[in-house]
Amino acid sequence: MVRVKLLGTxxxxxxxxxxxxxxxxxxxxxxxTVLKTSGVQSRYFVDGETASDMGFQAATRALSAAGxxxxxxxxxxxxxxxxxxxxxxxxxxxxxxxxxxxxxxxAFDIDCTCLSxxxxxxxxxxxxxxxxxxxxxxxxxxxxxxxxDWNDLESCSLFGDGAAAxxxxxxxxxxxxxxxxxxxxxxxxxxxxxxxxxxxxxxHPRYFLESDGAPHLFCIDGKKIYKLSAKVLPEFVxxxxxxxxxxxxxxxLVIPHQASLPALKLVRKRLNLGGNQMMxxxxxxxxxxxxxxxxxxxxxxxENRIERGDIVLLLGTSAGLSIGGIVLEY
Amino acid sequence: MVRVKLLGTxxxxxxxxxxxxxxxxxxxxxxxTVLKTSGVQSRYFVDGETASDMGFQAATRALSAAGxxxxxxxxxxxxxxxxxxxxxxxxxxxxxxxxxxxxxxxAFDIDCTCLSxxxxxxxxxxxxxxxxxxxxxxxxxxxxxxxxDWNDLESCSLFGDGAAAxxxxxxxxxxxxxxxxxxxxxxxxxxxxxxxxxxxxxxHPRYFLESDGAPHLFCIDGKKIYKLSAKVLPEFVxxxxxxxxxxxxxxxLVIPHQASLPALKLVRKRLNLGGNQMMxxxxxxxxxxxxxxxxxxxxxxxENRIERGDIVLLLGTSAGLSIGGIVLEY
Numbered sequence: 001m002v003r004v005k006l007l008g009t010x011x012x013x014x015x016x017x018x019x020x021x022x023x024x025x026x027x028x029x030x031x032x033t034v035l036k037t038s039g040v041q042s043r044y045f046v047d048g049e050t051a052s053d054m055g056f057q058a059a060t061r062a063l064s065a066a067g068x069x070x071x072x073x074x075x076x077x078x079x080x081x082x083x084x085x086x087x088x089x090x091x092x093x094x095x096x097x098x099x100x101x102x103x104x105x106x107a108f109d110i111d112c113t114c115l116s117x118x119x120x121x122x123x124x125x126x127x128x129x130x131x132x133x134x135x136x137x138x139x140x141x142x143x144x145x146x147x148x149d150w151n152d153l154e155s156c157s158l159f160g161d162g163a164a165a166x167x168x169x170x171x172x173x174x175x176x177x178x179x180x181x182x183x184x185x186x187x188x189x190x191x192x193x194x195x196x197x198x199x200x201x202x203x204h205p206r207y208f209l210e211s212d213g214a215p216h217l218f219c220i221d222g223k224k225i226y227k228l229s230a231k232v233l234p235e236f237v238x239x240x241x242x243x244x245x246x247x248x249x250x251x252x253l254v255i256p257h258q259a260s261l262p263a264l265k266l267v268r269k270r271l272n273l274g275g276n277q278m279m280x281x282x283x284x285x286x287x288x289x290x291x292x293x294x295x296x297x298x299x300x301x302x303e304n305r306i307e308r309g310d311i312v313l314l315l316g317t318s319a320g321l322s323i324g325g326i327v328l329e330y
Numbered sequence: 331m332v333r334v335k336l337l338g339t340x341x342x343x344x345x346x347x348x349x350x351x352x353x354x355x356x357x358x359x360x361x362x363t364v365l366k367t368s369g370v371q372s373r374y375f376v377d378g379e380t381a382s383d384m385g386f387q388a389a390t391r392a393l394s395a396a397g398x399x400x401x402x403x404x405x406x407x408x409x410x411x412x413x414x415x416x417x418x419x420x421x422x423x424x425x426x427x428x429x430x431x432x433x434x435x436x437a438f439d440i441d442c443t444c445l446s447x448x449x450x451x452x453x454x455x456x457x458x459x460x461x462x463x464x465x466x467x468x469x470x471x472x473x474x475x476x477x478x479d480w481n482d483l484e485s486c487s488l489f490g491d492g493a494a495a496x497x498x499x500x501x502x503x504x505x506x507x508x509x510x511x512x513x514x515x516x517x518x519x520x521x522x523x524x525x526x527x528x529x530x531x532x533x534h535p536r537y538f539l540e541s542d543g544a545p546h547l548f549c550i551d552g553k554k555i556y557k558l559s560a561k562v563l564p565e566f567v568x569x570x571x572x573x574x575x576x577x578x579x580x581x582x583l584v585i586p587h588q589a590s591l592p593a594l595k596l597v598r599k600r601l602n603l604g605g606n607q608m609m610x611x612x613x614x615x616x617x618x619x620x621x622x623x624x625x626x627x628x629x630x631x632x633e634n635r636i637e638r639g640d641i642v643l644l645l646g647t648s649a650g651l652s653i654g655g656i657v658l659e660y
Contacts, residue, residue, distance in 0.1 A: 002460070050532050076516075086477070086529030087411060087548070088443050088521060088649035095518035095650075106514035107650060108449050112438035113418050119438050126456035130332070143531040147416070184436035186406075188425035191418055198535055199416030201473035202380050205528055205535035205546040216535040218417070319418035320425075320437060 002125040005177035006330060007135070007167045008066025009298040012057035013044040013285070014161050023157060027150065034157040039261035043160030043286035045145045051084040052093035054163035055141035059094060062137060062165035070101040073167065074133035079120035079140050081113035081289040081319070082147070086199070094139060113194075114257050114318035115184070116140060116290035121168065121314075122182045122326055128170045139165040140291035147196055149217040158260055159218075160286030164294035176309060180244035180327040185236060190228050190321030194220040226262060229317045234270050236323050237315070244327040246311065248272060251327075253306050257316025258282035258292040267315065279305065290318075306330050332455040335507035336660060337465070337497045338396025339628040342387035343374040343615070344491050353487060357480060364487040369591035373490030373616035375475045381414040382423035384493035385471035389424060392467065392495035400431040403497065404463035409450035409470050411443035411619040411649070412477070416529070424469060443524075444587050444648035445514070446470060446620035451498065451644075452512045452656055458500045469495040470621035477526055479547040488590055489548075490616030494624035506639065510574035510657040515566060520558050520651030524550040556592060559647045564600050566653050567645065574657040576641065578602060581657075583636050587646025588612035588622040597645065609635065620648075636660050 018026075019042050020035035027034070035041060046054070055078060063070060076098075078091035085093065091107035112119040117140045127133055141163035148156040171177045197203050198215035205216065241247060248271055256267050258281055268278055279296045288295060293314055300306050307330070314326040348356075349372050350365035357364070365371060376384070385408060393400060406428075408421035415423065421437035442449040447470045454466055471493035478486045501507045527533050528545035535546065571577060578601055586597050588611055598608055609626045618625060623644055630636050637660070644656040 051530075081417060083413075083416070083441075083530040084532045086413070086526035086546070088525055089441050090530075092516055092518045092521045092650035092652065095516055096521040098518075103517060103519070104515045106449075106652065106654075107516040107518065108440065108442035108446075108514070108652070110438065110440055111413075111419050116438075119436075123453060123457055126460045126462060127453055130456045130459065132456060146531050146534045146536070184438070185434045186422055186425055186437040187433060188422045188428075188437065189433070191422045191426040195418055196416035199529045200381075200413040200420075201476050202414045204476045206476070206544070214536070216416070320422035322422070322436065322438070324436075 002179040003129045003171040004125045004179050005169050005171040005175065007169055008062050009164060009166045009294065009301060010058045010061025010065055011295050011298040012054045012061065012163045014046040014049045014054060016045040016047040018043055018045055037153050038157035039283055040158060040286040041283045044162055046143050046161050051090055051141045051143050052097055055090065055094040055139045056097035058141065058163040058165040059098065059137060059139050062167050066167045068167060070098055073105060073135050073137050075136040076102065076105055076107040077120045077124060077136065077138045078109045079116035079138050079290055080142055081111060081116055082142050112318055112322055113320060114289050115316050115322050115324040117294050118314050118316060118324045118326055119184055122184065125179050128168060131170065135167060135169045137165055137167050140294050142289040142291045144289055147216065147218045149214060149219065154222055155218055155220050158287050160288050162285055162288040162291050162295055164291045164298050166294050176329055178329050180329060181240050182326040183240050184322060184324040186320050186322040187228060187232060188320065190225065193225045193321055194319040222260065225321065226266065228321055230266055232323055237271055237325060240325045240327060246327065250311050251277065251313045252310035253300055254278045254313045254315060255293060255296045255300055258287050258296060259317060260287060332509040333459045333501040334455045334509050335499050335501040335505065337499055338392050339494060339496045339624065339631060340388045340391025340395055341625050341628040342384045342391065342493045344376040344379045344384060346375040346377040348373055348375055367483050368487035369613055370488060370616040371613045374492055376473050376491045381420055381471045381473050382427055385420065385424040385469045386427035388471065388493040388495040389428060389467060389469055392497050396497045398497060400428055403435060403465050403467050405466040406432065406435055406437040407450050407454060407466065407468045408439045409446035409468050409620055410472055411441060411446055412472050442648055442652055443650060444619050445646050445652050445654040447624050448644050448646060448654045448656055449514055452514065455509050458498060461500065465497060465499045467495055467497050470624050472619040472621045474619055477546065477548045479544065479549065484552055485548055485550050488617050490618050492615055492618040492621050492625055494621045494628050496624050506659055508659050510659060511570050512656040513570050514652060514654040516650050516652040517558060517562060518650065520555065523555045523651060524649040552590065555651065556596065558651055559593065560596055562653055567601055567655060570655045570657060576657065580641050581607065581643045582640035583630055584608045584643045584645055585623060585626045585630055588617050588626060589647060590617060
């Protein structure tokens with residue numbers, strides 16, 4: 001049991017709303033192709049916004065929702081699967097936009113691809129509980145669109161851009177908010193099932209141009225990921241619930257990473273979830289990488305799907321291949 | 331006070347030993363230029379090794395030094411300022427090389443540029459103390475050379491490649507090892523003083539080729555970093571020592587990030603350090619980004635510069651600009 005309380009969330013979607021039909025046109029596909037392939041009706045693409053711009057907006061909104069000012073935040077973590085620049089951390093670029101009130105506040109990045117938000121919350125919860133920080137802000141901000149291969153219908157019909165931020169404190173005395181259990185597992189036999197080979201030191205952009213087989217674009221083997229996820233998911237969740245001394249019926253809402261519609265169906269089926277027991281935002285935003293869990297968490301709060309005292313399960317898989325979960329009393 | 335014990339370290343340097351004179355030749359500069367500019371006599375550059383190759387080697391050596399096997403490690407953190415691929419985490423690529431015994435062990439990245447190792451140790455120490463993990467491995471593995479601008483003498487004479495790994499546990503009962511105090515501060519007015527603009531989502535490699543002003547190469551304004559560091563360092567260390575209830579005389583060895591020889595002289599002068607009170611490895615390896623602190627820590631142990639019970643100060647600045655320190659009883 002780790003004493004952590006969610007104080008407020010903020011969400012930011014970039015300007016360029018793109019419906020499935022607009023994407024059909026752009027991809028020169030028969031009308032209906034994108035929706036049929038991905039189940040994603042709409043997504044938002046950046047139109048000039050940077051990751052730190054979006055992170056800044058989400059952070060500002062989270063502060064407002066929590067009724068806090070920036071000088072009350074003791075640590076800024078950017079938890080994203082994509083970076084704005086190879087160096088420095090995206091957190092320091094967001095800090096720069098936040099301005100002088102963020103001066104001196106530690107800022108760094110945590111990356112577990114789509115699970116970055118979940119991993120950051122899990123790891124930082126111990127620093128909060130121990131009193132190292134009073135209040136922290138975790139920001140996920142993702143631009144998937146710039147790395148999409150527009151010839152790969154599966155991935156380019158699925159992903160969207162967006163950001164979300166969440167502020168956490170140690171739980172005040174006499175309050176009940178807490179993490180009941182948490183777990184992360186990495187199965188690196190799946191390390192190359194979804195990846196962007198380039199951009200880092202291995203296939204460095206100075207040597208690899210577009211003619212070299214587009215190493216800078218995202219590629220995914222959805223079928224193999226599905227298979228590996230399906231294999232590890234049930235036992236993973238069973239252990240997580242056991243550790244929290246709960247059953248799946250105790251979970252008010254499962255907030256999964258919005259990997260894809262088939263992935264969400266898999267979660268629903270394998271966990272035997274009731275009709276209203278899972279948050280589904282993929283049709284509205286697509287898969288927004290690490291920001292998909294905090295965006296769904298934000299929407300769950302604003303749509304009154306959860307209230308204080310409810311038990312929530314954050315859950316997902318990510319490139320790596322990792323699986324992660326947090327059972328949280330909101 | 332956080333109960334953390336360092337169980338073992340490992341270091342790996344890539345094949346291509348390069349003396350200052352060899353670099354003079356390569357850069358077509360008068361003999362002595364590189365040494366005079368940087369004070370770095372030798373550095374090691376990769377010759378085919380990837381970041382995960384080096385991280386794997388360092389990890390294997392750390393396991394051997396600690397007398398542990400991989401299945402005893404509960405979490406693998408890659409704490410580096412550079413990534414091997416844009417996606418997934420370098421930790422999962424190292425996990426892949428470590429093989430089936432790493433199966434299921436969580437693997438993710440923490441990035442605070444040159445301070446990544448220090449930040450990872452600081453943050454993960456609370457998870458260790460709380461019993462979330464029994465033993466963790468933090469690996470820093472850096473390939474600086476691929477991103478160097480060979481026309482910028484200041485940076486290309488300074489940097490080197492290399493990796494180090496360190497294994498930590500919660501301190502067993504009746505033992506004294508601990509973190510006495512730790513701190514990180516980010517001053518993002520310095521966010522662009524050292525950076526690689528490209529490689530991420532802002533200047534994406536698919537659009538930016540070498541002709542576009544080389545956005546994928548490292549650039550640094552050493553003078554401004556020196557000035558900002560000099561301004562924040564003395565008060566930062568003073569607070570860190572105060573928190574640990576120690577004075578600088580209690581520190582057996584300062585293990586600083588090997589940013590540059592002038593930076594090391596600044597630390598020595600501002601902290602009023604004795605002749606043998608600081609670990610200096612920059613002349614042998616150059617600045618190896620985040621691996622420079624754990625490489626220096628490794629050398630300090632193997633050269634018997636520290637023994638159990640000694641108080642060590644890990645200290646450095648990083649792109650961001652961040653400053654970080656840990657007072658550790660080894």
